[in-house]
Amino acid sequence: MQLEARSISKRYGEEQWLFRNANAALQTGEVVGLLGPSGCGKSTFCRILAGYDSSTEGEVMLDGERLPSKGYRPVQLIFQHPERAVNPRWKAGAIMNEGWQPDGSMLESLEINPEWLNRWPSELSGGELQRICIARALAPHTRFILADEMTTMLDAITQARIWKTVLELAASRQMGLMVVSHDRHLIDRICTRVIDFRSLG
Numbered sequence: 001m002q003l004e005a006r007s008i009s010k011r012y013g014e015e016q017w018l019f020r021n022a023n024a025a026l027q028t029g030e031v032v033g034l035l036g037p038s039g040c041g042k043s044t045f046c047r048i049l050a051g052y053d054s055s056t057e058g059e060v061m062l063d064g065e066r067l068p069s070k071g072y073r074p075v076q077l078i079f080q081h082p083e084r085a086v087n088p089r090w091k092a093g094a095i096m097n098e099g100w101q102p103d104g105s106m107l108e109s110l111e112i113n114p115e116w117l118n119r120w121p122s123e124l125s126g127g128e129l130q131r132i133c134i135a136r137a138l139a140p141h142t143r144f145i146l147a148d149e150m151t152t153m154l155d156a157i158t159q160a161r162i163w164k165t166v167l168e169l170a171a172s173r174q175m176g177l178m179v180v181s182h183d184r185h186l187i188d189r190i191c192t193r194v195i196d197f198r199s200l201g
């Protein structure tokens with residue numbers, strides 16, 4: 001399966017173009033790093049690829065078709081601010097189980113304490129809530145994960161464990177992964193290909 005950005009351009013309102021004619025293709029089974037300076041538009045590009053934001057020009061195609069507008073999203077975005085990605089009126093368990101029910105071993109490998117599931121998002125730390133969001137995104141129908149500074153808020157040891165779990169699952173299910181990070185060391189260690197965002201246009 002292929003996720004493709006076809007000549008994507010974005011401009012907010014009447015401001016200058018943020019980027020123009022960005023072309024990129026990500027295959028299932030690939031782990032691709034996306035690098036670029038702060039503010040160049042990487043998060044915006046990911047939101048468009050996942051269907052959370054619209055492009056000003058161009059199209060996102062999943063195996064040649066438009067992204068589905070209803071139902072579970074096959075392209076899941078995990079970004080650095082989990083508190084902005086959840087409904088504050090839902091408890092963590094309801095948030096995590098929105099699309100599927102991760103089993104006990106998945107919770108263990110993501111280091112999720114089952115006690116957290118009965119708490120409100122405001123009663124969890126940023127790193128705890130982020131792991132709930134990661135579990136939510138790993139549903140069996142997910143084909144691509146866009147990880148936008150996904151583990152920035154976790155300590156180094158937890159970060160390494162979470163990446164191990166996500167990478168193993170991505171490999172076993174042949175998901176495609178796009179990793180956005182300023183951590184060049186992380187990108188070099190886990191990615192099979194690296195894209196400089198500024199070279200996409």
Ligand SMILES: Nc1ncnc2c1ncn2[C@@H]1O[C@H](COP(=O)(O)OP(=O)(O)OP(=O)(O)O)[C@@H](O)[C@H]1O
Binds near residue numbers: 012041042044
């Ligand atoms: N809703 C919005 N309205 C207007 N401008 C926006 C909006 N969202 C983002 N921007 C601007 O678009 C630019 C790109 O933001 P974006 O978050 O995509 O960059 P980024 O490359 O991911 O940055 P970073 O590496 O710092 O996370 C920034 O200058 C930001 O201020």
